[in-house]
Amino acid sequence: MSTQGGEGGAGDRSMLGWLPVAWVCIVMALAARGVDGSLASIWSYSYPGSVLAFIYGSMAVGAVTIAWGLYLLWLVYQRSPWFARQFTRWQWAVIAALVVKQLYVLAAPDFAFSLTALAWSLGEIVVGVAMIVLVKRERQDRPAALAAPGAPRPALSVVASIGLVLLGIVLGGALGLAAGLGGGQLYASATDMSCFEGGCGYFVIFMGLAGIIVGALAGGIFALWRVLGRRSGQPA
Structure with missing residues (x-):
């Protein structure tokens, strides 16, 4: 019975290990949607300078998020042990970008406060932190790599x-x-x-x-x- 319980626990951890990968795909999709919407709005409307700076900055952040996310997916495809560390860095960078964007919106006079946007950003941050914790636990439970660092x-x-x-x-x-x-x-x-x-x-x-x-x-x-x-x- 203990063996079956151990196998079940290992299977559950294996399934949970794919949640960060799915989260990377979701964040990339949201970033691509944001870039597409920003491009469309730039050509359709005229904005003040502070709003344009926010839009261009958000587009740059979205492009970096997508490029870095594709690299993470490549690491997953290669079964690289570096995925956990790179995912953690990527996720903290995404969280930092969300915080900076919200602070900019609150400080710039041309923006109106949106409780929905704030709640959405907080939700992304909470899920991101949970993914970091999950990746950290998966990394600790995984046995050490057999290959030497210089292999x-x-x-x-x-x-x-x-x-x-x-x-x-x-x-x-x-x-x-x-x-x-x-x-x-x-x-x-x-x-x-x-x-x-x-x-x-x-x-x-x-x-x-x-x-x-x-x-x-x-x-x-x-x-x-x-x-x-x-x-x-x-x-x-």
Whole structure:
């Protein structure tokens, strides 16, 4: 009976161990929805400077949250022992961003207090802290890794290497697009650029396209460097 109880407890812990992974996917989906809504609102409405700064900052935070979350999912796919530590860092960063956003909303005069938004942020923080505690317990219950700290990492397959490079290109392009559009909009507003016949809009679009190219190249090169570095560390 004790053996069955032990197996049941291990199975329950194994099922609970997937909750942080599901939470990462949920937070990434919320971040993607926020970025999409922010882009739509920027093109549809005119906001004061403090609101625009909040929107662009939220978009940047959302992009980082998604990129970091994809890295966490990659660690899960690789069954990497570094997932717990990286998840904890990611979750604390998300919590810090939520706190900063709420403080900014309370301090900026152009925002109205929303009890619903505050309750939603508090709910995300509570769930995030619970996920950190769960990951910490899972890490303590798990036996120590057999490999030494300096042991070589598992080799990446050709398909996985190509997928990682493509992921770097896509993420780099997305981040470049957000940076290009945001930077172009801020520059056009700061310099009072003329919008005659859509001049300022064309400039912002051009900056966004340039950001896609630069970001995709930078992301692809960085991912390729990581893949080659990992392969070069493998034993012959």
